[in-house]
Structures are given as C-alpha cells and as structure tokens.
Amino acid sequence: MERDLTQGPLLKQILSMSIPTMLGYAAQMVYDLVDIYWIGMISSEAVAGVTLFSTIFWIVSALNEIIGSSSVSLISQAYGQKDYEQTKIAIEQTISFKFLMATIAAILIAIFLKPLMLLFSDENVVKHGLDYGYIRLFFLPIMFSSYSVNTAFRCLGESKIPMNIMILVSFLNVFLDAVFMFETIPYTNLKGLNLGVFGAGLATVVSQTISFLIGFIILFTRTHEVKPSIKGLFKLNPKIDKKLLTIGLPNGIEIFFRNLSNMVVLGFVSMFGTAAIAANGIAGRLFGFAFVPLSGLVSGASSVVGQCLGAENLKRAEKASRLAAIVATLIMIIAIFLAFIFGEQVMKVFTNDHEVIKLGTDFLKFGSLGLVALGFGMGLASVFSASGYNFPFLVSSLVSRWGVQFVILVIAIQFLNLSIRWVWLSYMFGDIAESVVFLFFYLRGDWKKKRAW
Secondary structure: OOOOOOOOOHHHHHHHHHHHHHHHHHHHHHHHHHHHHHHHOOOHHHHHHHHHHHHHHHHHHHHHHHHHHHHHHHHHHHHHOOOHHHHHHHHHHHHHHHHHHHHHHHHHHHHHHHHHHHOOOOHHHHHHHHHHHHHHHHOHHHHHHHHHHHHHHHHOOOOHHHHHHHHHHHHHHHHHHHHHHOOEOOOOOOEOOOOHHHHHHHHHHHHHHHHHHHHHHHHHHOOOOOOOOOHHHHOOOHHHHHHHHHOOHHHHHHHHHHHHHHHHHHHHHHOOOHHHHHHHHHHHHHHHHHHHHHHHHHHHHHHHHHHHHHOOOHHHHHHHHHHHHHHHHHHHHHHHHHHHHHHHHHHHHHOOOHHHHHHHHHHHHHOOOOHHHHHHHHHHOHHHHHHOOOHHHHHHHHHHHHHHHHHHHHHHHHHOOOOOHHHHHHHHHHHHHHHHHHHHHHHHOHHHHOOOO
C-alpha cells in the first residue's frame, strides 16, 4: 500500500520505511559475501580480479546516483503534494531515462575496461576480472532499471515490496552462483556448469533481471492512485529529464570522484601486493554490512523527509533527519565493536591465506574508526537528497577523499614509507571530514528552501 508519511508517529514512520530497506540491503550483502566466498574458493587472484573490476565498475554508479537522487526528490515531493499524475510521470521518466544512460555508460566502460585494469595488476588477475565483468556491463541497463523500480516504491511509502524482491533474488543469486561456478556444486555431489568466475557474473545478471521483471510487473499492474503505464516509458519528457540530470548532478559528480578516489586508494593498496588487493576486496565487502543499516536508514528517512517537504511540513522534516542521525550513530557504534571483536574470525571464513587474513583484519579494525562520525553526518544528510539540494554531497566527497584521505596517503605512503595500516587509517580521517561537511551544510539551512518542483 502507498503510505502518507507526513502523518503519524515520526520514529515509527522512519523505522517502518527503513527496516524493510535494511533487510533488503542485508540480503544483497549476504549475496555479495557469499559471492566473494565462492570466488575465494577459486583463488586469491580471482578475488583480486573481481575487486579490480568492481572498483572500476562502480564509477558508472555516478550515473545511477544522478538520476536516482533526482528521482527521490521528484517522486516523493510530488506524492507529498498529492499530485498523482506528476508522480506517475516522474516514475516513468526515471526508469526509461536511466535505462538509456546505462546503455551509453556500459558501452564506454567496455571499451576502456581492460587497459584500466592492467594499470593495477598482471594479466592473470585481469583475466579473472574481465571474465566476471563483461557480462555485468552488458546487463547494466537492467540493473539500473531495477534500482529505479525499488526507489519508486519507497518514495510512495511502500518499502516491503522491494524488500521481499531483494531477499528473494539474493537467495536465488547464492544458489545460482554455486550451480554456475563449479564442476561439482559445493557440499553436494550434484554436477554444476563449471563456468568459474564468469558463472558468478552470469548468476548476478540473471538474478537482477528477475528482480527487475518482478518489480516492474507489480509497479505497472497495481491499482492505486499512482498508475504508471508502459506507454509512458517510450516518450521522453525534456522538462523532467532535465530535472533528473540536474538535481542529482552534484551527487553523480560526488560518486564519480569518490569511486575515482577508490581507484587511487586501490593503487596505493596494490603497492603492497596481490594479497593486499584480495584483503581489500574481502574486507571492503564486509564493510558493506556496516553500511546496510546506514543506507537503509538514510533511504527510509529521505522518503519521509521528501514527503514532508512536499507537504511544506518543515518542522517534521527537520525532526526526522535528527532522529535518523541519532539512530545511525548508535548503529555505527555497534559496527565498530563487531569489527574489533570478530574481524579476524570473519576473514577466516572467506580465505585461508594468512597474509590476506591479517591485512583484512587490520582494515576492518582501523578503517572502521570513523564510522560513528559518518553515521551521524549521513543521518543529517537525508535532508539533502529529499529536498533536491545535493551540492553538499559533492563538497563532502572532494574535501574528505581528495583534500584529506588522498593527502594522508601521499604523505604516509609515498614520502614517509609507512605501513599499509596508514591506508586503512586514511578512511577514518576521510569519514570524519565528510561528517563535518554535512553538519556545516545542514546547520546553514539552504535545504529548507529547496524544492524539486
């Protein structure tokens, strides 16, 4: 059911939107971790190759972020205004325009993928990454469109449908991984397809396609106030498409520079060898678990704030963001505690390489220290994506990743020749700087006057 988030107990509304989103993201992360577990059974080189591809691949998430961030403010504010026709058009344009942009991005990345990967490692590692990566690029438009369908549901106050789809498809992905990758399905005597790392990529795109089809059918056959049509997908609306590109443009630039900084950080990591790259890949996915509740909370709070701003209920919007910041801070405290207590044991699940385990454990410990500050800042930042005032995201990325983290890496690794531990610590300083930027723009209050329509 669609839900009016401008009424009712505020914390309950935030949690009712956030918890299903968290569970959906958690299911995805379970898949990601099982995926890297299966790949780790092939070799550390395979893990390193997939890590290289994933770091480059997520540069294209800048496009997804541009249109996705814009769509959150456009859809949620239109629905908060009770303008159901405008809400319908915004959903249709988000899906079709993002599909088009993803097609262009996939072609461009495919051209430059191999040369980029060769900058970081040898042919053997790169081959694993390409086996996994080309199939992922081919299905990028489906992946982006699936994200758009889930965003539309959340902006309408419906968080359980995308949660159920994500859980279902994540378990399907885990099963298909085992079937596609190995000659014999692990822990059974059943015959698999023995496709190796390519099988992992194939399992992902099959699952994402099923996810998109289920969500698309539900969204376009529902009988509620907002009724998007298939016909509307085949006609671009220049006015709305311009908003889709411009409102979220700072987010897209921010994601691009953030992912570019991840490539730079990976360059520093690669100075310490293939084991360090593999450790970065495994621990990086484990870090994703810490961001599951944070991302779910911010997504849920943004839907609440967006509808409140559309209804011109500013006090409720402001209170929602502050509640989100408090809850996010508590979640990140728990995440740091778990990283320090169970980091080594969890790393051992994914690899038996002692060097990879040691490096990954250090990453989990020292890289997590700034998460409390980041959680608080991200909770407040829910007002930016909801209002359409996304400039702070760009500033936060430039300051935290390039003005702080990159400078620390150059000084510590290039000039002082310190250990890889300083690569992990650089994340802490970057997270703290990012939170400070978010707090500054939140208190300045420009977001209170910004509207998408």
